[in-house]
Amino acid sequence: MRIREAIAFVAVGGATALSMVPAQNAVASETRQYAVYLSYPAMSNEEGDCKPSNPDSIGILREGLRLQGKSSAEIEQAVDGVQRGDKRPDISMRGKLEGKTVDAYLYPFSVPDSQLSLVQGHVGIGFNLDGKDKPEDFVDPLTGERGVDNQLFRVLGCSRPWRAKIGEAGPYQLGKWEQTFESAPAWLIDISGIDSAENDDDVEVRVLLAKQPLARNALGTALAYLTFTADPITRTAGNVVHGSIKNGRLTTGKFDFYLPSEPQKQAEYGLRDARMRFEFLPDGRLKGIVGGYQDWRPLYITLALRRSVGEQSGSYDTPGHYYAFRKLADAYPDPKTGQNMYISSAYYLEAVPAFIAYPEPSQQLTRAQ
Amino acid sequence: MTTAAKLASRRRVLKGMLAGSAVTVGLPFLDCFLNENGTAVAATGQSLPSIYGSWSWSLGLNPGQWEPPTVGKITRMGRETAALERFKDKINLYGGLSVFTAGKSPSVHYTGVHAPLTGQVLSTIDPVPASIDTIIADHIGASTRFRSLQMVADGNARLTPSYRPGGIQQPGEISPAAMYARVFGPEFIDPNSANFKPDPRTMARQSVLSAVRYQSKSLEKLLGASDRARLDEYFTSLRQLEQQVDLQLQKPAPLPTCSPPEPVADPGSGKEVEVVVATHKLHAKIAAHALACDQTRVFNLAYTCGASGVYVKGDPQSHHVLTHEEPVDSELGCQRRVAYLNMRSMGAFADLLEALSAVREGDKTLLDRALILGVTDHGYARAHTLDAIPMITAGSANGRMKTGLYVVANRDPVTRLSLTVQQALGLPVGTWGVESMQTSKAISEVAV
Amino acid sequence: MTSGPHMMSWSRVSKRWGRAVVFASLSAVMAVAQLIGPAEAQGVGGGATVRLLTQDEYRNVIADVFGTDIKLAGRFEPDLRVNGLIAVGAGKAGVTGSALEQYDNMARAIGSEVTDERHRVLFVPCAPKSIHDPDPACAKRFLAEMGELLFRRPLMDDELAYFVDSATQTTTHTGDFYTGLGFGLAGILSSPQFLFRLEVSEEDPAHPGLRRLTAYSKAERLSFLLWNSGPDQALLAAAKSGALHTKKGLDEQVERMLASPRLENGVRAFFTDMLEFDQFDTLGKDTTLYPNYTAEVAEQAKEQTLRTIVNLLVRDRGDYRDLFTTRKSEMTARLGSLYRVPVSPRDGVIDAWTPYEFAPDSGHAGIITHASFLALHSHPGQTSPTIRGKALREVFLCQKVPDPPATVDFSRFNEATAARTKTVRERLQMHSESPVCAGCHRITDPVGLTLEKFDTVGGFRAIENGTPIDTSGEMNGVKYEDPVGLGAALHDNKSVPSCLVSRLYSYGVGRPPAAEESKWLSGELANQFAADRYRLPALLRRIATSDAFYQIVPTALSASVSSK
16 A cells, blocks of 8 residues: 655644644655545625525425415414424425426426525625626635635525535534534545645645545544545546645645535535635644535535425425526536526535545556446 | 321231242331321331441642631631532531651552541551441441442542451442442332332342352361451352342332432543533432432442542643642632632532432431531642541431531541541440541530 | 362361361471471462452353353452552452442343353253253253353362252242253352352472462463463363373473463453553543544554564564564554554554554654553643653563652742743653652653653654653663663663563462562573563463462461362
8 A cells, every 4th residue: 555644733722732843854745634524615694694584494384385275274284283393294296387286396497486585795705716706706705806706605695504604514514414424435635745834836636535434533523643545436536736825825726626425415516617725724624615616406406305304494495496596507508598507616625634545556446347 | 096006007917929938028127107297207216217428539628718717607618618508507527637647658649538437547558447438337237238339430449448347448339320220220129119029039049149158158268367358258248148139028118208210321431520520410319319218328429539630621630730730829829720620529529418418308308317428638639738637527417416517626636537427326436546546535516 | 979189188088087187287297397498398389369350351251151142241340450460459359249249140140141042052961851840960960060160170069069959949939940050050150169269279299398289270370371261171171180280281281272372362361461451441531632532542552552462472472572662563544543643444444453563763662652551651631751650660660669758848849930841841850859759750750751752642742832852761770862762771671571570470370479489580480581582472381381380388478278
């Protein structure tokens, strides 16, 4: 096994600050490796920034039953029942297509557009992906960049499962990552060629998948400094990009980013024209953003897969989000219909220090196998 | 119905056939019910049995920080004993009691706590005689299911200061869940339960245990003196086990104050202070219920033992390390973080008193018929002093000790209090302790 | 009618007074013999011991007799450590009331499981005439067979009779033969002959005036030393036939046992005791400061050291002293997270063990730089060079560091000084300057401070409070710069192998060595250990085939166990 050794800076808080001395040979460059324990759409919500509020679980239930043709009395009875703890009624069959009742998740356009509230402001996190400063773009308060493209934030930012302050995760992602903690193969970040963690004009960043999931430490969070075996699947082979570090902040060039995922979290993370930026935190962790354009259909599918129970318990009006994605998608139009198929997005990545063991080339499997 | 008739009807003896053998289901001689005044008394008119508990904590209290402002009746507590405020009428605090080593070499975090419990100045290499809880248990605890119960809250089972004769240490149970299973598990017989059906296997146990006893008796002849003592200890334990099994064949008299608690789960392990406090609280709860159900009348509960590795989460320095390394806070006049952990120690004692007071017995509580002796290892932990070691008693052993007092002795040995405690519990002892720790003077201020 | 060898001399003396006369004359001879004087009458040996089975010994005996799927439904009281060893503490531990309750619970549970429908076909060698009625003959067969393995010797007739009788009575009470068997077995498991290792001695024909362990007691001592369990059938047979009393017979058994894979169990058990690994059970670390120290990691830290020891000393038949310098070890990826070193997960499994060698510049050398040693002898939240130094001297050099004195003057350590010190080395400096403290701190701190680059869970660090950590130190005149140098100093220190010899012997006999034994251990045996190039199996062979290991020299102080 060829192992890339990593030496990470760790400063333990408290009365005595202890840190590790970097490699003796100052000329050789350093590699820092990490395992991601949480990722979430980059939000920057504030109180009252979505008016009117989107319907909550009861509101979604009411509207769903109404579309199913239930009477007011029946609706109120069902609502009472749910509030008392009864099972939630299934509201999937509420669409109308050519006179037939159809599944609203499979055919979201069979349900009228509920005109979800979308984020209206201009403070948002991410990157300026198209180089333009358009009216719908944001200003990123963390970098000062103008023309930041993050229409995903506009769509999800008014829905309870994703709302969060800057740099924080909403309940949906927190829950999903916790649920898949011990089962999902970990995401690994390998930053090599670091001559100086403060200023370095060329480093290489690689994002890949591990064969093992994360492990827990005594506090229940991700165990740091665990060694993971890199999973050499071809689809992540393209996750390599160069970047530079200025005043301790790493920013990369453009590349196409892809990581497979668990459908509960998100069907996949495939970002075109992607860029990343990272900060090395004092406690040794890595925190940063990856932004780019992604196909919005898998995003919709992620919601649709959770169907009626998910829609109600998560309070997120699935067909309404379909319309919102369609409306706000802002790149790569379909040549026939002109509908934008990609939506600008930004995701946070948080990671603990780790080691990566790369298998020998002969042990790598090709796709055919 | 006259009292005598009541008694007679209660003293009924059932003869039943149990798988071919006769089993006598009788009532122990001590029944209990309320008398006309609403006071819980025994059938014989005597008060409910007295209870004894040893309680120990490490690292003392900061001198000047725990004492009430005036000698005599306690009006207010000191800073580190503030948690005991609501029990001030039920406890006594003692200052000025010391350990006189008389030239012997004491062991730190050891001699101070063993002196009042054994009457001797001991270092860690000395053989240990029977401790006071064992002595008292042999006197008042001989008829209960357990002669005594030992528990420890900080995981230091082998530092629990409880010894049988011959230097056999009785390690404390570290897990409240295991303690619960032992006392209130499947072998617990609820005295208030309407159905009592002795298990046929219990008789099998009886025959097996006596077989064990008979066939191994001859071993004693093979052994030298010190090993014979250890085998004696085994046989003592065997007798206690046989007695426990015998009790399982008798329906116990109903005890109105007995209610088995809900099963408990261990709050974790280790010496983080919240875990130790929580563990201690659960032990106290189980002990209180065990006492109320007359499963035992003696217990030994150690909050912290030895040098105490208790620490506050996130603080790299543990209690013991702090006593030596933390600078004295000029504003407070003592070590601040040490004071905090001392207060937590006293808070734990308050938890114990709370658990005992929660058992109401007529117009009194379990605490009233108990006598708890609280001991620690040093007067001033920073300097490992053995002078003026703070001591506490709680409860009055059925009115045989005055309470609510702060007593300051004039550099007397700690054994004076041990003697007072034993006398209050009715032990026929006039002199206690050896050599420099010997005394025949009880503490008159609290003796009744 | 079976009777053990220890019965033979008495069976010929029929009258009780006859026995008394013989016994009295024996005592007289012994008393006179001790007056005669040195070597021949004294002999190298010591007292027989009565040791309570330790937790592991109990578990191993049960597993050997009944298999590993039989559950132990009770709790053990913590083992007692005396003179640095649980094996010696076992000779002082008693059975308290609460302990016997637990033993009784375990005994009944084992008895019930062994005789349940699933297991009885494996263990009960006969079938009763009726399942609801007593069958003393079948009960006797079962209890005699099980009893011999559990008591580590054949049961005597009266012992067996009591257990068969209680089985019969139980069957009568409960109407079930197998329940009766289960309770009979439970009686055996609650008896002192099972719970204690009761060593029995007899006159030694080879050394008139001295005694020796009976054949069964020899088998027991040998078996627990080499395999940490009771004697197997082959060893019991060698005891029964008297072969163990012959040089050839003893050598044969020792060679067989040294060649067995079960030797590893014995070696692990010895080092687990010597290195005080039982204290891991109550070791806690502050997870706020050291979240990477989990229960699994702690288990693996212990296992790492034991594997290193077994690999070097048993598998490779290596030099014991190399334990203090070797960088070779085993690791798992999970354990690697504690050391903060990369360890490729073997077969993709983060808990799989894989050979590992610490890098030459990593600062690791020998087992004193393993997390198991470093974490065990530290506080929950910070290191303690004093505790580490003390532990190193006591565990590996057999030196006793006295307890701190009660009269400590802290006025020297005033507030201003406290604020000025930046490192723990500076703070401890004060101890070595005060005459009261210096005696001990001068021998513990220079050793422990060398290990300061390892934090309280064994992770590496180079800086404390902005100051690089100074790891220079000195031990018994030998100076060094870092733990590698300390390891080399230990390698060359004569006390290290002689401490092992003495400890191993104590472990085997269950008590500190007697005066004559100490002379032999530190003289002839230590020299032989050196000549054997410090190989542990060779040392075990020498001890296990020595006269001393089985010689009982009655002294005024030690407990002497005489046969009937």
